[in-house]
Amino acid sequence: MKKLCIIAFIALFFGCSSEKSEQNSQEINDQNQSAVTTKQNFTLTISNTEKIELEKTDSELKIINSNSPVLLNFVTSECLPCVAQNSNLAKIAKKYQNLQIVEIATGIENEHQAIALRDQNELLFEVAFGKDVLELIDSMKVAGYPYSVLFDSRGKVVQSYDGLVPPEMLEYDIQRAK
Structure with a gap:
């Protein structure tokens, strides 16, 4: 049971972490695009x-x-x-x-x-x-x-x-x- 909780916690942590990483990556791309000015x-x-x-x-x-x-x-x-x-x-x-x-x-x-x-x-x-x-x-x-x-x-x-x-x-x- 303890192993199952740890695995669920790790999966949840890395799942959120990956989602957050993608979100941060998207924000950086948006900032870079807005930083390009004529x-x-x-x-x-x-x-x-x-x-x-x-x-x-x-x-x-x-x-x-x-x-x-x-x-x-x-x-x-x-x-x-x-x-x-x-x-x-x-x-x-x-x-x-x-x-x-x-x-x-x-x-x-x-x-x-x-x-x-x-x-x-x-x-x-x-x-x-x-x-x-x-x-x-x-x-x-x-x-x-x-x-x-x-x-x-x-x-x-x-x-x-x-x-x-x-x-x-x-x-x-x-x-x-x-």
């Missing part, structure tokens, strides 16, 4: 030949090479709210001189077009151009314009905005971005 790097050239390096993973977007807050403002030239947004951003740029504002416009392929857009609209900030602009817009799935993303001085996203942003809201978030 990573994309983007280089935005702005009209003063400075570059902004961005890294996008499944879970976050960050600027790699910045020591000050950055606002990326995605626009199109036909967008009336974008024009109003530019007016607000011009006032923000004067008030927060440590904030780098970069216009990301579709269809801007070279430095001459970027400078023309900036001068035509009397913008106080730079315009990004290059092949990575369209790839960034596509990877972020920007659906409407204007669309803006505010980064803190460590390159982390503070806030993103769909549509026209009230200046007071933007100023509040800029204070948080320092």
Whole structure:
């Protein structure tokens, strides 16, 4: 009887142990699969030949090479709210001189077009151009314009905005971005 109890105990122990081992193995596989993330790097050239390096993973977007807050403002030239947004951003740029504002416009392929857009609209900030602009817009799935993303001085996203942003809201978030 004692042998039977010991055998039953061993069978039960190893049976549970094997089941637990399979469960642990499955959890490790699930963790490894979720740890595989897609990573994309983007280089935005702005009209003063400075570059902004961005890294996008499944879970976050960050600027790699910045020591000050950055606002990326995605626009199109036909967008009336974008024009109003530019007016607000011009006032923000004067008030927060440590904030780098970069216009990301579709269809801007070279430095001459970027400078023309900036001068035509009397913008106080730079315009990004290059092949990575369209790839960034596509990877972020920007659906409407204007669309803006505010980064803190460590390159982390503070806030993103769909549509026209009230200046007071933007100023509040800029204070948080320092």
